[in-house]
Amino acid sequence: MKMNRRQVLILLPAAAIAWESLMAGTPEEAPNYKLSDHWWSMLIDVSKCIGCGNCVRACSQENKVPEGHFRTWVERYHVDDEHMTEPQVISPNGGFDGFPAATDDSGKYFFVPKLCNHCADSPCTQVCPVGATFVTPDGVVMVDRTYCLGCAYCVQACPYGCRYIHPELEVADKCDLCYHRITKGLTTACCENCPTAARQLADLKNPKDPIHAFLRTHNVQVLKPQMATGAKVFYNDLDGSVH
Amino acid sequence: MNSFKNAGHLLRFAGLFVIAFVLFLVIRHYYVPKSFGQYGHYRGDAIKDDAARPTFYAGHDTCETCHADIATKKSGGPHAHVNCEACHGPQAIHALADDPTAHIPVKPDSATLCIKCHAASLAKPKKFPQVNEDHSMGMPCITCHTNPHSPAIDTTGTGGKK
Numbered sequence: 347m348k349m350n351r352r353q354v355l356i357l358l359p360a361a362a363i364a365w366e367s368l369m370a371g372t373p374e375e376a377p378n379y380k381l382s383d384h385w386w387s388m389l390i391d392v393s394k395c396i397g398c399g400n401c402v403r404a405c406s407q408e409n410k411v412p413e414g415h416f417r418t419w420v421e422r423y424h425v426d427d428e429h430m431t432e433p434q435v436i437s438p439n440g441g442f443d444g445f446p447a448a449t450d451d452s453g454k455y456f457f458v459p460k461l462c463n464h465c466a467d468s469p470c471t472q473v474c475p476v477g478a479t480f481v482t483p484d485g486v487v488m489v490d491r492t493y494c495l496g497c498a499y500c501v502q503a504c505p506y507g508c509r510y511i512h513p514e515l516e517v518a519d520k521c522d523l524c525y526h527r528i529t530k531g532l533t534t535a536c537c538e539n540c541p542t543a544a545r546q547l548a549d550l551k552n553p554k555d556p557i558h559a560f561l562r563t564h565n566v567q568v569l570k571p572q573m574a575t576g577a578k579v580f581y582n583d584l585d586g587s588v589h
Numbered sequence: 590m591n592s593f594k595n596a597g598h599l600l601r602f603a604g605l606f607v608i609a610f611v612l613f614l615v616i617r618h619y620y621v622p623k624s625f626g627q628y629g630h631y632r633g634d635a636i637k638d639d640a641a642r643p644t645f646y647a648g649h650d651t652c653e654t655c656h657a658d659i660a661t662k663k664s665g666g667p668h669a670h671v672n673c674e675a676c677h678g679p680q681a682i683h684a685l686a687d688d689p690t691a692h693i694p695v696k697p698d699s700a701t702l703c704i705k706c707h708a709a710s711l712a713k714p715k716k717f718p719q720v721n722e723d724h725s726m727g728m729p730c731i732t733c734h735t736n737p738h739s740p741a742i743d744t745t746g747t748g749g750k751k
Contacts, residue, residue, distance in 0.1 A: 381628075381636070396713045398706045400675055407679050408645050422712055444705055448712035455712035480631040490635035526642035535646050539675040541668075541706055542717070 379529045384484040385551040386523055387578035394544035395457040399441040401536035408535035415510045416440040417521040418461035418536050425587050426453030433587040458588055462508040462521035466576030470500035486525055491517045505573050646674050647684035666739025699731040
């Protein structure tokens with residue numbers, strides 16, 4: 347094939363575009379979602395939680411959580427003057443059916459919703475012998491069900507007790523921050539269904555996320571900071587007795 | 590090459606070693622998923638697998654595309670920040686259907702629904718509205734709080750005991 351100079355000049359830009367798209371590889375499955383643009387976390391306002399259990403029920407339905415196991419659950423603390431460091435903690439059926447009315451007038455009560463803390467330096471992912479659990483580039487701790495052997499090392503390693511072995515699938519299971527929802531622009535099932543907005547999904551990499559202002563202006567704590575897990579579930583107004 | 594004259598047994602062993610290594614590479618090629626190691630020591634496609642799960646809660650934005658009137662009713666009332674599915678349950682089957690009328694959601698029963706949040710308990714935050722059992726005198730909440738989307742009663746009626 348013979349080409350004159352003009353034809354070559356016309357073809358060059360076209361060839362450049364073709365080459366560029368070839369080098370870029372296959373486009374991502376979800377073109378509007380980029381892993382590197384997010385760093386997910388959650389904000390929990392303890393003073394707003396009423397212990398209704400809506401989050402537990404919603405999570406259970408959205409994620410088909412087997413009965414008696416929980417990806418999120420709610421604990422009720424009762425701290426009285428005599429037992430400041432040994433609070434009474436109850437969580438009947440994980441708070442799925444709510445809580446019985448509190449009648450003891452002494453001391454203080456509060457509810458603490460719990461879930462996977464999606465630690466940046468997660469102990470559970472470090473112990474997995476087969477690479478079945480990992481932190482995604484957008485900060486979600488996830489389990490690969492096709493790789494998990496069900497050895498339960500991770501269940502023991504989690505300092506927050508957030509993992510369980512799925513009784514039917516016999517693999518480790520846990521909160522994945524409703525990954526199928528947050529990648530579609532929805533919030534998690536628990537946040538969507540919290541009637542008092544006590545739980546809020548937050549994206550630490552999004553400069554417009556209200557969490558940045560909140561963290562600057564409130565007394566926010568993570569659970570077990572002494573474990574240096576890099577927990578990303580932030581609690582506002584957390585009492586010192588919570589463990 | 591005299592030094593290799595009596596090294597036959599070593600060469601045979603080395604050959605076996607090479608064959609085993611090639612065999613290992615071939616087996617590895619077929620058994621290790623392509624996406625393993627894409628982001629780290631795990632199967633990169635596991636992220637896509639998880640993201641592909643179906644949703645059951647449609648999200649209030651989806652609800653409000655059709656039910657904007659309810660959203661307006663809610664706004665300004667005490668239930669302004671209570672999302673639709675918190676009371677109505679998971680409605681993706683209704684909201685994402687080609688024909689939403691084929692999956693009409695069941696109306697929640699106010700006799701059992703409201704107390705899930707509003708039953709009085711010392712454990713709840715003091716400012717959160719709570720009622721005892723004798724507040725309604727056995728009537729369903731909706732008898733007086735006729736609009737559950739904005740349930741505050743404006744008129745100064747006889748009312749119940751808080």
